[in-house]
Amino acid sequence: FVLLIFIPTLNRPWLTYDERIIYDGLYTPVPKSLGNFFEILGNFGLTLNTISSNSLYSSIYLIRSCPLGSAMLMFFELLFKNNSVLFHLLNLFFHILNTILVFFILNISLETAKLDNFKRFLPPILTLIWAVHPVIIESVLLSTNFGASLSYIFFFGFILDFLINK
Numbered sequence: 001f002v003l004l005i006f007i008p009t010l011n012r013p014w015l016t017y018d019e020r021i022i023y024d025g026l027y028t029p030v031p032k033s034l035g036n037f038f039e040i041l042g043n044f045g046l047t048l049n050t051i052s053s054n055s056l057y058s059s060i061y062l063i064r065s066c067p068l069g070s071a072m073l074m075f076f077e078l079l080f081k082n083n084s085v086l087f088h089l090l091n092l093f094f095h096i097l098n099t100i101l102v103f104f105i106l107n108i109s110l111e112t113a114k115l116d117n118f119k120r121f122l123p124p125i126l127t128l129i130w131a132v133h134p135v136i137i138e139s140v141l142l143s144t145n146f147g148a149s150l151s152y153i154f155f156f157g158f159i160l161d162f163l164i165n166k
Contacts (some may be wrong), residue, residue: 006095009141010088028070031078041071069147076146087143094149095131095140101156103127108163 028044031037080086106123130136138145 006092006140010085010092012084012088012141028074028077030082031074034078037074037078040074044070072147072150084143087146088141091140091143091146091149094146094153095136098149098152098156099127099131101153101160102130105156105160105163108160 029040031040076087076090080090103123106126110119110123140149
């Protein structure tokens with residue numbers, strides 16, 4: 001069901017206000033080959049910092065550093081060659097994995113095997129709400145947020161492992 005909701009978004013073109021980071025190579029140059037990938041990584045190192053600010057409202061700015069995210073972005077740019085469909089498909093794949101993990105977490109947490117028939121429908125319903133909730137949708141629809149979806153996989157995976165092995 002979740003796949004059916006997001007399939008129409010796969011062929012969506014790049015959004016100019018956010019996803020131009022990918023197709024214009026604003027954070028790092030788009031590598032042309034694997035050797036070029038390592039060359040860029042060697043030149044930039046893992047010290048790429050991004051400054052976030054809004055000078056209209058405040059003089060406060062944040063320096064964000066996500067070296068692994070920058071390296072992963074360059075790697076996906078190398079693989080996908082700025083193909084928006086492949087970037088959106090990657091985010092959708094991560095989201096479906098997260099949805100499956102959320103389902104198993106809810107199943108274990110609510111101990112559905114011990115519940116009556118009506119309450120057994122609770123995990124699928126809650127999972128579906130989670131999967132299509134507007135807060136979650138941004139990390140699926142914007143290709144620049146693949147890092148959030150990927151980090152959710154580790155977060156939910158660790159929670160599931162804890163619940164299974166407690």
